Amino acid sequence: MRIVLHAPEDLSLTDFGDPEFKVVADSDDVHFSAMEMFATSIALCTYSVLASYAEQAGADTAGLEVRMRWEYREAPYRIGAIAMDVTWPGLPGNRLKAAQRAAEQCTLHHTLEVPPEIETRVATD
Numbered sequence: 159m160r161i162v163l164h165a166p167e168d169l170s171l172t173d174f175g176d177p178e179f180k181v182v183a184d185s186d187d188v189h190f191s192a193m194e195m196f197a198t199s200i201a202l203c204t205y206s207v208l209a210s211y212a213e214q215a216g217a218d219t220a221g222l223e224v225r226m227r228w229e230y231r232e233a234p235y236r237i238g239a240i241a242m243d244v245t246w247p248g249l250p251g252n253r254l255k256a257a258q259r260a261a262e263q264c265t266l267h268h269t270l271e272v273p274p275e276i277e278t279r280v281a282t283d
Contacts, residue, residue, distance in 0.1 A: 159205075161198055163188040170225040171201040173209075193237065197226040203264040204242065211260040218248030 162170045163183040181190050201224040212219045223245045231238025242261075249257055261267075 159202070161190070161194075163190065163194065167193075167229065168225075168227045169194055169197055169201070170223050171198060171205055172221075172223045173205070173219065193228070196237065197228060197240070200240070200242065200264065200266045200270075201226050203266040204244070204261050207260055207264050208244065208246070208257060211257060212249075215253055215256070217246075217250065217253060217257075219246075221245070221247040 159179050160172050161179065161181045162172070163181065164170065165184070166188055183189070205222065205224050208222060208224075209219055211217075212222075225243045225245070227241045227243075228237045229239040230236065244257070244261055246257065
């Protein structure tokens with residue numbers, strides 16, 4: 159997998175057949191931090207669901223790319239909007255709607271739609 163950091167709040171994930179993760183920055187202004195890990199997790203989850211769909215549908219995943227862009231919001235400070243663009247050159251046109259439905263089945267996508275309860279504990283030992 160290759161993660162390309164295009165700009166702050168903008169990255170893409172592609173598979174070049176390499177089992178190692180590689181992070182590449184287009185400029186010195188971007189770095190891989192917790193927010194980029196968050197966006198990468200959603201992109202990877204979606205990519206995995208689409209790869210599974212492709213196997214069942216007999217579609218080629220060559221060139222499949224998931225691009226993530228996000229915006230921050232205040233009160234509380236957080237990622238408030240995410241735009242995910244999937245580019246899939248090998249996808250037959252008659253499979254577009256099914257691929258859209260498949261992409262929306264990512265577990266992390268569902269987790270964001272129905273957020274989990276989070277319990278935070280701070281201890282000294």
